[in-house]
Amino acid sequence: MNGDNFLELRNISKRFHGVQALKDVDFELRRGEIQCIVGENGSGKSTLIKIISGVYTPEPGGTITIDGVSQSDITPAKSTHLGIQVIYQDHSLFPNLTVAENIGIHQHLETGRQFVNWKKLRQTARDAMSKIDVSLDVERLVEKLSVADRQLVAICRAIAADARLVIMDEPTSSLTRQEVDALFKVVRDLQQKSITIVFVSHRLNEVMEIAERVTILRDGLKVATFDAKDMDDHKLGFLMTGQEISYSALTNGFNREKTILEVDRLSKKGNYRDISFDLHEGEVLGFTGLLGSGRTELALSLFGMNPPESGQIRINGETVHLATNHEAIARGIGYVPEDRLTLGLIMEQPVGGNIALTVLKTLLTRCNLIDSGKQKAFIDQRISDLNIRVPDAEVAVNTLSGGNQQRVVLAKWIATHPKILILDAPTVGVDVAAKSGIYEIVKRLASHGIGIILISDEVPELLSNCHRILLMRKGRLVGQYLPSEISEKELGQKINEG
Amino acid sequence: MKVSTGTVRFLKSSEFYLFLVIAGLGAILTVVTEDFFSLENLFDVLVSYSFLGIMAVGLMVVLISGGIDISFTATATVAQYIMASFIIQHGGGWWVAFLIPVTIGIMLGAVNAALVYNLRVHSIIITIATLNVFYGVLIFVTRGKWIYNFPDWFAEGYSLFDFSAADGTDYSFSLSIIVLLAVFAVTGFLLNRTSIGRQIYAMGGNMDAAKRMGFNLLKLHFFVYCYMGFLAGIAGLVQAQLVQTVAPNSIVGRELEVVAAVVLGGASLAGGAGTLLGTILGVTLIAIMQNGLTLLGVSSYWHKIVIGMIILISVSITAYNRKLEERRHAEIDV
Numbered sequence: 001m002n003g004d005n006f007l008e009l010r011n012i013s014k015r016f017h018g019v020q021a022l023k024d025v026d027f028e029l030r031r032g033e034i035q036c037i038v039g040e041n042g043s044g045k046s047t048l049i050k051i052i053s054g055v056y057t058p059e060p061g062g063t064i065t066i067d068g069v070s071q072s073d074i075t076p077a078k079s080t081h082l083g084i085q086v087i088y089q090d091h092s093l094f095p096n097l098t099v100a101e102n103i104g105i106h107q108h109l110e111t112g113r114q115f116v117n118w119k120k121l122r123q124t125a126r127d128a129m130s131k132i133d134v135s136l137d138v139e140r141l142v143e144k145l146s147v148a149d150r151q152l153v154a155i156c157r158a159i160a161a162d163a164r165l166v167i168m169d170e171p172t173s174s175l176t177r178q179e180v181d182a183l184f185k186v187v188r189d190l191q192q193k194s195i196t197i198v199f200v201s202h203r204l205n206e207v208m209e210i211a212e213r214v215t216i217l218r219d220g221l222k223v224a225t226f227d228a229k230d231m232d233d234h235k236l237g238f239l240m241t242g243q244e245i246s247y248s249a250l251t252n253g254f255n256r257e258k259t260i261l262e263v264d265r266l267s268k269k270g271n272y273r274d275i276s277f278d279l280h281e282g283e284v285l286g287f288t289g290l291l292g293s294g295r296t297e298l299a300l301s302l303f304g305m306n307p308p309e310s311g312q313i314r315i316n317g318e319t320v321h322l323a324t325n326h327e328a329i330a331r332g333i334g335y336v337p338e339d340r341l342t343l344g345l346i347m348e349q350p351v352g353g354n355i356a357l358t359v360l361k362t363l364l365t366r367c368n369l370i371d372s373g374k375q376k377a378f379i380d381q382r383i384s385d386l387n388i389r390v391p392d393a394e395v396a397v398n399t400l401s402g403g404n405q406q407r408v409v410l411a412k413w414i415a416t417h418p419k420i421l422i423l424d425a426p427t428v429g430v431d432v433a434a435k436s437g438i439y440e441i442v443k444r445l446a447s448h449g450i451g452i453i454l455i456s457d458e459v460p461e462l463l464s465n466c467h468r469i470l471l472m473r474k475g476r477l478v479g480q481y482l483p484s485e486i487s488e489k490e491l492g493q494k495i496n497e498g
Numbered sequence: 499m500k501v502s503t504g505t506v507r508f509l510k511s512s513e514f515y516l517f518l519v520i521a522g523l524g525a526i527l528t529v530v531t532e533d534f535f536s537l538e539n540l541f542d543v544l545v546s547y548s549f550l551g552i553m554a555v556g557l558m559v560v561l562i563s564g565g566i567d568i569s570f571t572a573t574a575t576v577a578q579y580i581m582a583s584f585i586i587q588h589g590g591g592w593w594v595a596f597l598i599p600v601t602i603g604i605m606l607g608a609v610n611a612a613l614v615y616n617l618r619v620h621s622i623i624i625t626i627a628t629l630n631v632f633y634g635v636l637i638f639v640t641r642g643k644w645i646y647n648f649p650d651w652f653a654e655g656y657s658l659f660d661f662s663a664a665d666g667t668d669y670s671f672s673l674s675i676i677v678l679l680a681v682f683a684v685t686g687f688l689l690n691r692t693s694i695g696r697q698i699y700a701m702g703g704n705m706d707a708a709k710r711m712g713f714n715l716l717k718l719h720f721f722v723y724c725y726m727g728f729l730a731g732i733a734g735l736v737q738a739q740l741v742q743t744v745a746p747n748s749i750v751g752r753e754l755e756v757v758a759a760v761v762l763g764g765a766s767l768a769g770g771a772g773t774l775l776g777t778i779l780g781v782t783l784i785a786i787m788q789n790g791l792t793l794l795g796v797s798s799y800w801h802k803i804v805i806g807m808i809i810l811i812s813v814s815i816t817a818y819n820r821k822l823e824e825r826r827h828a829e830i831d832v
Contacts, residue, residue, distance in 0.1 A: 077712050092707035094700045096770035105700065105711060108693040116691055 006031045012062040021047040025222045032194040036207045039217035053086045054079040083164030091154040095143035100125040103156045128156040132189045148179035167198040176291045204233035254282035260451045266311035271297035272475040279451040286466030287455045294475040303335040304328035332419035352379040352393030355411045382411040422453045459492045512764040516779040527790040547785040548674035549737040554759045556729030558777045563722040564702035564769025565621035570730040571750045572632035577602040578734030582645045582744040599731035607727025615719040645744040674736045686774045702769030759784045
């Protein structure tokens, strides 16, 4: 074993019910380095983490060496003892307990300790926080903290448990840009204390920013470990998926003559103020801004779930008052929350049922029962329109290829005849290959004449998918940009200003 | 004037609101009834609700852990029945009268714990089932026969600090009051000062996280349900001593009253929340309300309606406060 390495894995394989999750993976971590593990869903990232943390045992033949000592049967308790701490995506905190108790929770588990020493617990918490220059009220309940602060508590807990290796699973997925910067500072502080850090992330641009080395997994195999400076997100994407992924820019135009939605000086106290814009047939309109800029509140107002206090909404020239989402749906407005575009399928149910699900009301007989003849005709029509390749409409969705599944989603949304579709962060938590599928869906929906409002944090996504991009800040519209006239860097800066 | 953060926290707590409600209700009852605000009446209320208070404390611990137990009334009944039969046939003393019900309570609690932990079915389903099983077996074996004829030492009871009030009535800290206070003290210490108590809070707050942290969930389940059983056994003893009768149907049926008191006291059915003070106040509210209605001569059918209304109002206020809180959090600087 190389003396610089904190951890070495050799020939690690793991198989679940015939599925090879990891195959002959070698992996090493240098003392005090920041390394990222990237890979698509199902590439084996989480299996690898669970082997390091002792949740899974590797198959015979694999070896784990930690700090120069070969560990044959590693358990969660043993890995904790060796200083390995995993910070899961949900942080695994106790919302009903105080900051101090969460950070010092290991004290309750010490063998031989029957009673609580509250003074020592608070001191432990303060010590851990001061190591990374964090100061939170130790008496505050964790449920009252922001997501970013909760993450700090989770990190402090790892420090308080004498962590030597901290593994963070998707640590940035629900943070704003400023919070990510703050987190990276904390991570570098940890590195100063010669703690080794492993990041697992989907967000390749962030990976490149913080990592010194990157390990790429694909289909349970390790592709390679690279120095981060030799990589860029394009190369990473290629290595992760094995295919050249390029997002084709938006080429199809839209109907400038036909305005389907006009929003006029819409205001709601505490949410947003004086918002005016319009949306045309077949247009993809991007909305961006930091969390708290009011963009989701605005979107919910358009969907009838957060009625505005003043201003007007006109659909096809007609003034509407959307007091409930029922009215919004009746007006042809659809709202798809985060990552529901693909989750909107019932995977075990047949293709036909999925397509007809949202429009069952239109397929009823006079006695309000489903007219199976009408339903079948409707489904067959959709399947042939969209060229979905299925033996028949009765096969379950989960037997289809990814591309065909996406066509089913498309069919489902087109079936409801929406005029306006609001997509709120449609690719959050989605891996690279699935992202391009979602972009394809968005383009095709737009080409059917649907006006789309795309809310997103990701600058490249906005630039390659939108006709126009509107920027919100503190509840106001502060800018409008055309993708052809602004660079990725400029737009990124504008979003994070002020 | 400088106010400590602890005081502020208390003034904002649900316990404080509950305290105000109780004070208000007490004031009204003092004015409209003659007997409510008398040492005799308040002492009676304390004595006769002590066994409900004991069970409420046990249930609170289960709720904090993220579970619920409905079967404790059956546990208490089985425990007191066996204890009563034993001391009548074989004699014995206070130690026997104490050890028998608590052993039975712990055993039945262990049955609940094993089922809840291993079946991974919600504890409300399991304990409704075990309530019926425990109670059904008791009725089958005993044919529902009532028990009287306790030995003299049991009928006389056990008391400390006898004293006479100005009007000449004698009072004393009887068995029920002593036990109730001891249960409060032990449970308070357990929840706030011991590692296992804190682990119970943590498990109720986030079961998955507790598992990942390496908590011994099996041990915690056993502890919680057995503690409930232990207290149900004690409550069975206290109630039997108080009424000098063991009737199989006198405690069973009152479980929802106890659930109501504990939930009123701020314990959450979702787990992780609950305080001893809250539970004490919750039981107090239920007790003085029933007492007040009785003194006012209101039919006992109304008691149930009023309890139901109070629970609805209390959870509505909690839900409304949570909504306000969320709105405050969502506020954006415009």
